[in-house]
Every structure is written in structure tokens, then in C-alpha cells.
Amino acid sequence: MADKTKTTRAIQAGGSTLSRRALFRNGGLLAAAGLAAPGTSSGAKTAGKLKIGAELYESIGIRPIINANGPITLFSGSVMLPEVRDAMAEASRRYVHLDELMEAVGGRLAEITGAEFGIVTSGCSAALVHATSACIAGGAPERIQRLPDLSGLKDEVVAPVSSRNVYDHAVRMLGVKIINVSNERELRAAVGPRTALVMALAKIADRSETLRLEHIVPIAHEQNIPVLVDAAAEDLSIPNVHLERGADLIAYSGGKAFRGPQSTGLLIGRKDLVQAAWLNSAPHHAFGRPMKIAKEDIMGLLAAVEMWVERDHETERRTWAGWVDEIAASVGRVPGVKTHVERFEGIMQREPLIGIKWDSKPRLEITWDRAKLGITGDEVYKRLYDEEPRIVLRASSESGVTVVPMYMQRGDANVVAQRLYSLLSKPPESSRDARGETHNIAGRWDLHIDFAYGSAEHKLFIEQNEADLRGEHQGERTHGAISGWVDGNKVRFRDTQRYEGGSFAYLFEGSVTDNSMQGKVDLGEYGLATWNANRHS
Secondary structure (H helix, E strand, O other): OOOOOOOOOOOOEOOOOOOHHHHHHOOOHHHHHOOOOOOOOOOEOOOOOOOOOOOHHHHOOEOOOEEEOOOOHHHOOOOOOHHHHHHHHHHOOOOOOHHHHHHHHHHHHHHHHOOOEEEEEOOHHHHHHHHHHHHHHOOOHHHHHHOOOOOOOOOEEEEEHHHOOHHHHHHHOOOOEEEEEOOHHHHHHHOOOOEEEEEEEHHHHOOOOOOOHHHHHHHHHHOOOOEEEEOOOOOOOOOOHHHHOOOOEEEEEOOOOOOOOOOOEEEEEOHHHHHHHHHOEOOOOOOEOOOOOOHHHHHHHHHHHHHHOOOOHHHHHHHHHHHHHHHHHHHOOOOOEEEEEEOOOOHHHHOHHHHOOHHHOOEEEEEEOHHHHOOOHHHHHHHHHHOOOOEEEOEEEOOEEEEOOOOOOOOHHHHHHHHHHHHHHOOOOOOOOOOOOOOOOOEEEEEEEEOOOOEEEEEEEEEEEOOEEEEEEEOOOOEEEEEEEEEOOEEEEEEEEEEOOEEEEEEEEEEEOOOEEEEEEEOHHHOEEEEEEEEOO
16 A cells, blocks of 8 residues: 555665675775765865866865766766856856746747756756645745645655655655555555645656556546656656656756756756746745756756757767777786676667666676685775776676766776776785674664764664674664674674665774774765764663
């Protein structure tokens, strides 16, 4: 049945299993996931006086990155097209009335995309916020001013459970209750007078066997409920595949495939709803007022969309495939290394709905015999990220890494190829586990964490088999399965917890005695914290 729990609840999720060696070597949770934690990065040095020019970032102590990872906001998305930079520079030189500007830009976006109307937002998440506000408050000033007070207004959003994701926080922040459904029967039972909209994540819904747009739209439209599609990282299709199947609103990121300003998003669809979304955003005094969009960003994204229909996308795909071929040829010379280039050739002809997804672009998987090379994927990832030139890969594992080329720049492939070959052909000596008599830390522990601001009291329930640790970390409302090790007086364990569509992780590292533990905890994108734990008496 559909989940209509009134209070927000946690969704249980177990932590992934890592060997004690992998945990010891891995510099942090996000390093293993292909990201980097603030406060743990070696990318920032002491800031100096800003110098405008080619050494802009270096002048304030920042080390730029070669992006072999993908369209990740943490790594600043994409590099803007020259036409986008030019449009933004020109837009900065004069004043305009923003309502007049967006009316004109919205009309032009409609001409290009085939939608009835479009607006530029401050990121795709802002597009989701404004779309949700529009579906709740419409264009009525009183309702706009009341948000997020939903008393007497539609206060529910229905979504396929498979579409739930960390980014739907943008929808939840209006105070709505999200109802999870798994099939058409549950969807039909869930929608009703309190439903503001039905939301779907394109990347997942378009691969679903049970709740694709073809299933969702007729049921929602029977009750005049709008359908919102989050298509953040995918290509803009013309004619638009989501509009053709009846979606009312589609949200895109402006700083990924479009290569527009990273701070922008695009919302297209039904004119009445998109115009209401604009009224619920800045410069208007509304819930979306903090999500301000500048005239430079508006014109920059319009330029990016104009260029979208001019770009040769097939040539771009071939270029990306050529780059990973170059890298594969280089690292493939190392004994024990295997490469697999996924080109997705012909996918736009075979499966156009899937071909527009960003994860259907060329990529390279590199694996090796760990016993022969003596180095893990996590170590390769961390060395490339920490050393010069600084390279961020997509992901790492016990014996492999992934290269995504679509946001690399010309010349980067040669650098990545050389660095990977150099590292894998002469791998450094692997890290060693600590040695010593292992403490028995099985049992319940009272855990205290001090964050950048504030603190929390949690619980640990640890099971121990020799040096290996299992168990549960209980937070205030969420919990996760522990995986880790203890060796001598060193302890290291991790867990991942979920809340609604999002997840967050902990990587604890420290020292242990029989009755107490203390150290630092890597919170991934939320930085570092300190922790201590005492045996529960």
C-alpha cells in the first residue's frame, strides 16, 4: 500500500562492506565514493591576494582539478561555453526589468524546446522548489505569502519509491508529505484532493517496468494533478520526450549537459504552471525569494540553450570515446591491468529515452589484479586527487577505478593516461595495518559527536569477530549498519544512514581502550567532527 505516514520517517539502509585494509587505506568516505570531503582535501593552501588571470584560483591557494568524474556540483559542474561567457559579460553592462526579461526569455525558450514556456532558475533544485510552490499556491498572493504554511492547501506529493533521491529535499522543503508508491494500483489510491503534484526522477522512471511516465500521467491527469519530472543531468531532447508523454513540468540543470552557468537551472512545461513558478521565485517576495537569479545567469543559460541546438552531439560522443580509448591504450600496457570502454554506440537510435541520460555516455572501467599490483582503487583515487596534476576520477573500488570523460577538456586525456600508467606500472608500497593486541569492544557504547556547530548523543551496538566489526549505529531518528575493524589500539568503522530520499555517511577513526574510544569522524560533504564513546554502564 502507499505509505501515508504523517510524520517523516527514516528508511533503513545497511552500510556497504569494506575490508579493514580498504577502510584503513581509504582517506575518507567520499574518496571511496568518488567525492572528496571538505576539510580533508589537500586542495587548499593559504590564500593570497586575488590575481585576475590564468592563475586566478592558484592566487588564493586553490589547486584546480582535471574532472574525470562527471557533472558533480561539488567539483563545479562543467566549464561554460565561450558563448555563455560572452553573453554573461554583455548582460552585466546594463540594467533590465527582470519580469520583462523572463517573459522574453521564456518565449524564446518555448520556441527552442517546444514547451509552452520556460524560466531560468538558480539551479535545478530551485526549479523543483518553484514548481512545487506553483502547484500548491498558484499565482495567488495570499497563498504565495503563506508558504510554507500549508494549512488548508494541498500538502501531499506522490512519487514512485524508486524515484526518491537526495535531491527531492527541494520538494520536501515546502513542508509537503511525500507518499511513496510502487505501482499503478498504489498510485491511484494515493492521489486525491490533497495531492499537489506527482514527481518522478527521469533517470529511474524511464527505466522502470511498473511506473514510467506512460503509467503515471493518465492517473494523475484524471484528477488534474500536474506531473513534475526531474531531468537534472540529462540531455535536452527536441521534441521533448517528457512533454510528448504528458509531463507538465520538466526541470534541468543549467551547468551540466548545457554547459551554462553552474548556478542555473531550467524549468519548462505548461505556461500557466511555469509562469506561476516564476511568481513564486525571486525577485518576488515568496518562499523562493532566497533563490535569486541574476540577469547575467538568465542570459548565460539562454545562450547555452541556443547553442544546444547548434552543437554536434554525435561528434562530442566520438571525442569522449576517443579520449577513453587513449587512456585505455596507455594503462592497458601494464601487466595485470584490464580495461573496458563502454561507448554506448547507437544507443540514441536504439533507445533514445536512455541515450539522453548522462550515465549513457562513453566511460572507461579499469580493473587489475590486486595481488600483482599491490594497490587498491581507493589508493589510486586518493593519490591522483592529492598529487599533481590533480585528477578526480568517477569512482574507485578494491581493484579498479572509473573514468568519465564528458567533462574533461582537450589535453586532459593525455595527462590522465600518463598519470594512471605511471601509478599502475610502478605502484607505491601499500599502506600497512596497525599491529598489536586487539581490544574487545563488543557491546553497547554511548556515542557523543561534536559537529562544526552543535553536538549529538548517539548509540553504538558493536559485534566483534576477532578484528572485524559489525553492528548498528543509532542516531536521533535514523540508523545504519556498521562495518569496520579494530587493530591494536586503532579503530575504524563506517555506516550509511538514510532519511527520506537522502543518505549521509559516517567514517569513524580513532583510538580505543577497554572502556573508551575517541577520534575524528569524516561526515563526507558535511565535513569533519570529533567523537568519543564510553561503554554503556
